[in-house]
Amino acid sequence: MANSDVVAALRSTLPDGRVKSDGETLEAYRFDETTLTDAGIPAVVVFPRSTEEVQSAVRVAAERRIPIVPRGAGSGLAGGANAIDGCIVLSLTAMNEIVTIDPHNQLAVAQPGVITADVNRAAIEHGLFYPPDPASFEFCTIGGNIATNAGGLCCVKYGVTGDFVLGLEVVLADASVIRIGRRSRKGVAGYDLVHLFIGSEGTLGIVTEATLRLRPATQPPGTLVASFATVRAAGEAITAIATTLTPSRLELMDRTTIGAVERWKPMGLGTEPEALLLVQSDSAEQEAELSAVETICKGAGAAMLVRSSDPAEAELLMTARRLAHPALKLLGDTLSDDVAVPTRAIPALLVGIDEIARTTGVTVGTFGHAGDGNMHPTILFDQFDPESVDKARTAFDKIIRLTMDLGGTITGEHGVGILKLPYLKSEIGERAHALHASIKTALDPLGILNPGKAF
Ligand SMILES: Cc1cc2nc3c(=O)[nH]c(=O)nc-3n(C[C@H](O)[C@H](O)[C@H](O)COP(=O)(O)OP(=O)(O)OC[C@H]3O[C@@H](n4cnc5c(N)ncnc54)[C@H](O)[C@@H]3O)c2cc1C
Structure with missing residues (x-):
């Protein structure tokens, strides 16, 4: 399919200004922060402002079997957000609203493009804090953090991003939406799908909203x-x-x-x-x-x-x-x-x-x-x-x-992306690797979501 057809299909379904295909934009959205990794040239970059608009973009990708690469701030250090030739890059940065800070239940609801430090700043106003603090916290996004299960400086005491995600809204590869997880402190209904999506590097679904756990603020260290x-x-x-x-x-x-x-x-x-x-x-x-x-x-x-x-x-x-x-x-x-x-x-x-x-x-x-x-x-x-x-x-x-x-792991927090793909099998083994492929096929049978990344 010619790139112009994809662009036209997206323009016909999304509001003005959401779809860009000029050379400068395509070049700017090819790479994340990683060196020595390959990247293709996207057909188009889409900037959705709502879950429905994400669904529209995924629908176009699914109908045409085009890869779709979700992207936050592009600060990743594993090539996870690198473009694929002819793909749709889906930049979530315009979905940057903190929907709720709920001090009574100590939680925040945020869109995926919210900058990580902004969640913490909003929490502090209520005597709370959001511990996960990647060194990139002033420019990376909550969606990217969830997709990589980002760590940070505070994580040694408080845990990583995944320990603070209670629930997710996710757009799946068939453009349907699921809301998974909970708002309560505890909850074990069904498989732990929330943690299946955490760290999945955009290969299983597109995070469009997250319910995050907050903690009471500490005293100055x-x-x-x-x-x-x-x-x-x-x-x-x-x-x-x-x-x-x-x-x-x-x-x-x-x-x-x-x-x-x-x-x-x-x-x-x-x-x-x-x-x-x-x-x-x-x-x-x-x-x-x-x-x-x-x-x-x-x-x-x-x-x-x-x-x-x-x-x-x-x-x-x-x-x-x-x-x-x-x-x-x-x-x-x-x-x-x-x-x-x-x-x-x-x-x-x-x-x-x-x-x-x-x-x-x-x-x-x-x-x-x-x-x-x-x-x-x-x-x-x-x-x-x-x-x-x-x-x-x-x-x-x-x-x-x-x-x-030494009994360690190839990636503590940046993810596998494409940089560490050659090493994954030797860490997790053939059987677990095959299980990754089965899970991917179950959730994304057409293989359109960030293919070739993470496993
Ligand atoms: C100076 C610097 C310091 C850093 N320090 C740390 C650190 O301390 N700890 C740490 O863990 N990392 C660190 N990083 C790496 C990087 O900031 C993190 O991996 C961060 O989580 C990436 O967020 P992002 O918004 O930039 O995502 P991107 O780089 O845009 O994307 C990362 C991955 O997430 C996927 N993705 C993005 N948004 C979504 C979404 N809404 N739904 C589904 N998939 C999505 C992408 O497809 C890609 O696979 C650092 C990077 C830099 C440049």
Whole structure:
């Protein structure tokens, strides 16, 4: 089918302004934030404003057997939102209304294009908060978070996106709508379909509304920064903290990452340490908790320990951490791993990443949600130099193999997308992989929803 026919079909069913097919728009909606992944050229980009408009777009896709790629902010780091040749890219960003904040039941109802931090800001006005806080929270969307089951800095204490989704409205591949889940705190009626859609990367349905759980706001956190002369020492401190305490944030930045942030936005982090731990406690006993963290860090050989109860200083430090990915990008092209290991394997992972960087001859900046064992070793390379690309791919592959040898997973929070497709079967096994295909066929028999992604 010619692209012009698809565009005409969409224009005839959707209001003016929803359908764009000019070259600039098509190019802008080809890739997410991932490097070294392929993307096709979409036939058209659609910007629905309601569930009915999403249904109309899906109907056109189903009638013509055209792939449809749901898309939030395009901040994904696995190629999940990359376009497919001739597809409809369905940008959900215009569905950006917070429908309800219900303080009595501690829940929020949001459309998929709502920016994650906006949910939290709306909750705070009612003395509540929405914990999942990806480092991208100022620009990623709730729909993208649900589709990737995003994690974040607070998740070490409070859990990931999926732990805060009570219910969903989803447009299925046949353009019908289901409302699944609940508004009550508990509920076990039927299969847990909500969690089938969470993390399904747009391959099973299009999320058009979410009911999210909120929590009572905590008090301002206390912060501790610890520096280490080796990544192994930092890793040992992380393991000890994560197995005995429940800090609200436990993040790591290695020397390369600290250097990149300091070069971009000097924050006085110092460029000497091999690793920095940023630890926060929002508990009522935060003084005692941070003292326990301090003791552990000292025992692991921390070179420098600084504590602060100043909320502005705390926020500045977390901002520095959130700048890790963009700061590294200023040094060159970046290829981000997203590996996660069991807590006890954290020191071995950190030491192993350094070894891989050395033996492969690449620079790797490692940072991440250390308390969850979820690291983002980010390989710096030059996309125009084939040898550099080759080395980057080799290092990426070796880090994944190391992680799996340590009992970990190929992706802690970014999703499989297309970047990690080659590794999925070896993590989940042939039978479970085939089960994925059966579930996909049951929900999307024509294979139009984001085909070729996630499994
Ligand atoms: C600087 C930076 C920091 C980051 N930090 C974190 C972090 O701390 N934790 C983390 O988990 N991730 C992080 N990410 C990755 C990314 O922000 C997350 O994966 C986020 O959840 C993607 O949201 P998005 O709106 O950009 O989705 P997109 O990238 O547009 O899409 C992601 C996937 O979701 C699907 N999708 C999007 N909307 C819908 C919908 N409504 N229905 C069905 N499927 C849909 C897409 O098809 C795609 O497969 C970071 C990225 C950057 C650039």
